[in-house]
Amino acid sequence: MEFVSQVVIWTLIGAIGVLGAFLLFSTMTIYSPPKVMELSAISTPVNFENAVSTKFSVLTWNIGYAGLDASEDFFMDGGTMSMPPNKEVVEKNMKGIKSFLNAHQTDFISLQEVDENSARSYGINEISEISNMLKDRFGYYALNYKVNFVPVPLSHPMGNVKSGIALFTKYKPLKVERWSFPGDYSWPVSLFQLKRCFIASWYNVENSNKKLVYVNLHLSAFDKGGTLRKTQLDYLKRFMLLEYEKGNYVIVGGDWNNMMPGITLHHFKFTTPLKYLDIYMNFPKDWTPKGWKWAYDPSTPSLRSDEKPYVKGENFTTIIDGFLVSPNVNILSVKAFDLGFKNSDHNPVEMEIELGK
16 A cells, blocks of 8 residues: 555656656747847748738738638637648638639738647648648738647647738738737746737838838637736727827737627627527727727627537537728728638628728
């Protein structure tokens, strides 16, 4: 009996030591990007336009690392899975994603959750595949998730992750920067979470002294009570108002991880138990600056819940993807594409705009 007790004690000591070493290593190697970092192009076209025309189109899509198609669930949303069952699923989803992007080559394309080298997408270099397809565009990529090993869920850990957000455009930018959002989770959770950011890009405009500022963002998702999201939104607001006050045109688009203003929890019918819905936040009241305009499609959901594989009318769906434009930008049209969440747990959203005087 005494021998068994000693084995248990030494096993516990060993486990604690391994855990301590793992946390120390994760702390020492944590991804810590600067507040602002200039981005270099990952692709440069032979032919391009030096200035943005007064009318153009934009598209945003969270592609869910090609691993969250309609057949998948996700452990952070109440499901059990941390990755697709095999590489073939990711390859199938990438084929569908690239097919859609090839058919909808808007002037600006903003993407979120694009993996570069992650266990959850079986090492497929998604950003390389997409940039090779969109080789007639300037391409930019900003990491927001770089972790050597994500240890949850314990039964089948997610493993290494290297992922980010991407921007593709046919216009030559004056500069492109990665801006880190402030705020983070407490230690040790922060070791395994995303380092949220947005891509800001500046362009000349035809027959104008003004500049166009185009932003691609991806806000936090699982912060309890939306505390981090509120901090990020306030930071973003200061940035975009400053650019507008300079006289620039400003377009901000992406995955806001807040239900768009005017969208309620019951905007679309669902049977998902309410216990899975506390991560979905209403947009903060009175946050939208005066005169700024939202662009989203109220008739089509841009996101589905991942507590189980998708079944239309059962899974919770809502709208968290879209655009916000400054008062000097006119919205001509906006459309979300109902793809049935075939290749991602988000649907793409497209907007056409015209720059004002």
